Amino acid sequence: MTLTTSRPTVAILGAGGVGGLLAALLSRSGHRVVCLAREATADALRGGIEVRSRRFGDFRAVVEADTELREPVDACLITVKHTTLDAALTRVPPAALGDALVVPFLNGVEHPATLRARYGADRVAAAAIRVESTRLPSAGTGPVVIEHGSPFAEIDLAAGTADRAGLEALAKALSEAGATARVVPDETRALWEKMSFLAPFALLTTRYGLPLGEVRTRHREELEGLVAETAAVSRACGCPVDPAAALARYDAFPPETKSSMQRDAEAGRPLELDAIGGALLRAADRHGVPAPVAARLVREIAAAGQ
Ligand SMILES: NC(=O)C1=CN([C@@H]2O[C@H](COP(=O)(O)OP(=O)(O)OC[C@H]3O[C@@H](n4cnc5c(N)ncnc54)[C@H](OP(=O)(O)O)[C@@H]3O)[C@@H](O)[C@H]2O)C=CC1
Ligand SMILES: CC(C)(CO)C(=O)C(=O)O
Known part of the structure; x- marks a missing residue:
C-alpha cells in the first residue's frame, strides 16, 4: 500500500498530548485512525478522544484502539516520549507495517537513527511539531x-529517502485536518531548528520550575548564554540559527507557557533530559563546541531527579 489514497489510514503509537490531538483531528476530518496503546489506555480510547482547543474548538472524535499493529496502514505516527520509545516500538512489528511511512514526532535529534535501524531507511521520515498539547490525567475510563x-x-x-509522494499526502491530510503542515527538504534543519528553540526553553523552565515569562526575565543572562551555545552547536551540525531571532520568539510567547519537560518534572514522570540536553x-x-551552561543545567536537573 502506498500513501497516495485520498483518505490515508493512520496508526498512531502513543495517544498523549501530541498523538491524541493528531488522532482526533485526523478522525474528525474523515480518516480511519488506529491508536496503538497499552491495554488500559486502549480501553479509554475506545470511549473516544475529547479535545479542548482554542484553535480547533471543543469536539469529540471516535478512534479505533489496539495494543499492537495487526494490519498494514498508510502511515504510522510515533508520538511516545523518548523514555518509552524502545518499549512502545514492540507494538509496531516491522512485518505488520506493509509499505507504511513511519513518522516520528519526538523532540530530539537522535531517534530517527533508532527507527531507521528497526524499520529501514526508506520507511522513516522525521517530523518536528510545535503545538503545546497535553493529555489530562484520567481515572482510566x-x-x-x-x-x-x-x-x-x-x-x-x-x-x-522516504517516499516523497506519501509524505506530501500525509502533509495534505494533516493540513486538511487543521494543522499547518508542510514537507521540508532537510531533516537536520527541521530537527535542529526545533532543538535550538526547545533546548534552552526546556532546560531552564525545568531547572527553575518557572514558566517561560519568569525564566526570560529572572534568568535572562543564562537564557542568552544557553541560546548562544545551542545556536553554535546547531550551526556546527549544519543548521545555522539566529540567536537574536530565538530570543525574540521566547519574548513573544505568552508568559505562562511551560515546556513538556517541565510538565513531566512537575508530575514526577521521567524526563526526556537525555534526548534533549544529552543529545x-x-x-x-x-x-568541539563549548557548552558549559547546558552541561551545568543538565547536571543540575539530573541531580534534582535522583
Ligand atoms: N506535548 C507537546 O506539546 C509536545 C511534545 N513533543 C514531543 O512529542 C513526544 C510526545 O510527547 P507528548 O505527546 O507530550 O507525550 P505524552 O506523555 O503526553 O504521551 C505519550 C504517550 O505515549 C504512551 N506510551 C508510553 N509508553 C507506551 C508503551 N509502552 N506503549 C504504548 N504507548 C505508550 C503514553 O500512554 P499511556 O497513557 O498509556 O501512558 C502516552 O499516551 C515527545 O518526544 C515530546 O517531547 C513535541 C512538541 C510538543
Ligand atoms: C516548545 C513546545 C511546547 C513546542 O511545541 C515543545 O515542543 C515542548 O514543550 O516540548
Whole structure:
C-alpha cells in the first residue's frame, strides 16, 4: 500500500498530548485512525478522544484502539516520549507495517537513527511539531481528554529517502485536518531548528520550575548564554540559527507557557533530559563546541531527579 489514497489510514503509537490531538483531528476530518496503546489506555480510547482547543474548538472524535499493529496502514505516527520509545516500538512489528511511512514526532535529534535501524531507511521520515498539547490525567475510563493550549499546531515533515509522494499526502491530510503542515527538504534543519528553540526553553523552565515569562526575565543572562551555545552547536551540525531571532520568539510567547519537560518534572514522570540536553551535549562534544551552561543545567536537573 502506498500513501497516495485520498483518505490515508493512520496508526498512531502513543495517544498523549501530541498523538491524541493528531488522532482526533485526523478522525474528525474523515480518516480511519488506529491508536496503538497499552491495554488500559486502549480501553479509554475506545470511549473516544475529547479535545479542548482554542484553535480547533471543543469536539469529540471516535478512534479505533489496539495494543499492537495487526494490519498494514498508510502511515504510522510515533508520538511516545523518548523514555518509552524502545518499549512502545514492540507494538509496531516491522512485518505488520506493509509499505507504511513511519513518522516520528519526538523532540530530539537522535531517534530517527533508532527507527531507521528497526524499520529501514526508506520507511522513516522525521517530523518536528510545535503545538503545546497535553493529555489530562484520567481515572482510566474514556474518553481521553486532550487540552491544546496554544494557538499553533505547526508540523514540518522532513523529506529524506522516504517516499516523497506519501509524505506530501500525509502533509495534505494533516493540513486538511487543521494543522499547518508542510514537507521540508532537510531533516537536520527541521530537527535542529526545533532543538535550538526547545533546548534552552526546556532546560531552564525545568531547572527553575518557572514558566517561560519568569525564566526570560529572572534568568535572562543564562537564557542568552544557553541560546548562544545551542545556536553554535546547531550551526556546527549544519543548521545555522539566529540567536537574536530565538530570543525574540521566547519574548513573544505568552508568559505562562511551560515546556513538556517541565510538565513531566512537575508530575514526577521521567524526563526526556537525555534526548534533549544529552543529545545537545553529545553534538557539542563531537564538534568541539563549548557548552558549559547546558552541561551545568543538565547536571543540575539530573541531580534534582535522583
Ligand atoms: N506535548 C507537546 O506539546 C509536545 C511534545 N513533543 C514531543 O512529542 C513526544 C510526545 O510527547 P507528548 O505527546 O507530550 O507525550 P505524552 O506523555 O503526553 O504521551 C505519550 C504517550 O505515549 C504512551 N506510551 C508510553 N509508553 C507506551 C508503551 N509502552 N506503549 C504504548 N504507548 C505508550 C503514553 O500512554 P499511556 O497513557 O498509556 O501512558 C502516552 O499516551 C515527545 O518526544 C515530546 O517531547 C513535541 C512538541 C510538543
Ligand atoms: C516548545 C513546545 C511546547 C513546542 O511545541 C515543545 O515542543 C515542548 O514543550 O516540548
